[in-house]
Amino acid sequence: MNNQGKSPDLKSLEQRVRPSNPGGEPDPAVIHDRVRRAATIAVDLKADEVKILDMRELVTYTDYLLLCTGRNSRLTKRIAEDIGFKLKEEAGLLPRGTEGTSDGDWILLDFLDFVVHIFTPEAREFYRLDTLWKQAPVEVVS
Numbered sequence: 001m002n003n004q005g006k007s008p009d010l011k012s013l014e015q016r017v018r019p020s021n022p023g024g025e026p027d028p029a030v031i032h033d034r035v036r037r038a039a040t041i042a043v044d045l046k047a048d049e050v051k052i053l054d055m056r057e058l059v060t061y062t063d064y065l066l067l068c069t070g071r072n073s074r075l076t077k078r079i080a081e082d083i084g085f086k087l088k089e090e091a092g093l094l095p096r097g098t099e100g101t102s103d104g105d106w107i108l109l110d111f112l113d114f115v116v117h118i119f120t121p122e123a124r125e126f127y128r129l130d131t132l133w134k135q136a137p138v139e140v141v142s
Contacts, residue, residue: 026113028056028063031063031064031113031114032064034087034091034093034111034113034114035052035063035064035066035113035114036052036141037086037087037090037091038066038083038087038111038114038116039052039066039068039141040141041079041082041083041086041087042066042068042079042083042118042141043141043142044082045070045075045078045079045082046070046071046075047068047069047070047075047079047118048068048069048070048071048121049067049068049069049124050066050067050068050140050141050142051066051067051068051130051138051139051140051141052064052065052066052067052138052139052141053065053066053067053129053130053133053136053137053138053139054136054137054138054139055133055136058133058135058136062110062112062113062114062115063113063114064113064114064115065114065115065117065129065133065136066114066115066116066117067117067119067124067129067130068116068117068118068119069118069119069120069121069124070118070119070120071120071121072104072120073103073104073105073120074104076104076105076106076107076118076119076120077101077104077107079107079118080098080101080107080109080116080118083109083116083118084098084109087111093111095109095110095111095116096110096111096112097109097110098110104120105119105120105122105123106118106119106120106123106127107119117129
């Protein structure tokens, strides 16, 4: 993944092979706690429509997708920065890849076990990941 101004490429993400974790597979409860923490950070920064999609039965490249909306690209960038900073500080987590931070319309942070998608309202409506993955169990975070 790269950090060019264009939107993330879903095809390349879907075809990605999930690297093995050198320390073994993390506890599913720990992964869920981490994605919940990322969601809480987004909510604290006034993100809208914060949802966690459980992807474990649907894809092999991640366990969860976190979807959220910032009112504008300035806020999406701030949400991405805070999630990255706080997860590094609190859990030693760094995203394995990031995309979209230049424009801020759709920012993707790939933590391997979960992928964070931060949209502007227009980008969220255009890409409709909620609809694309409508069969995934959803946890709404508020």
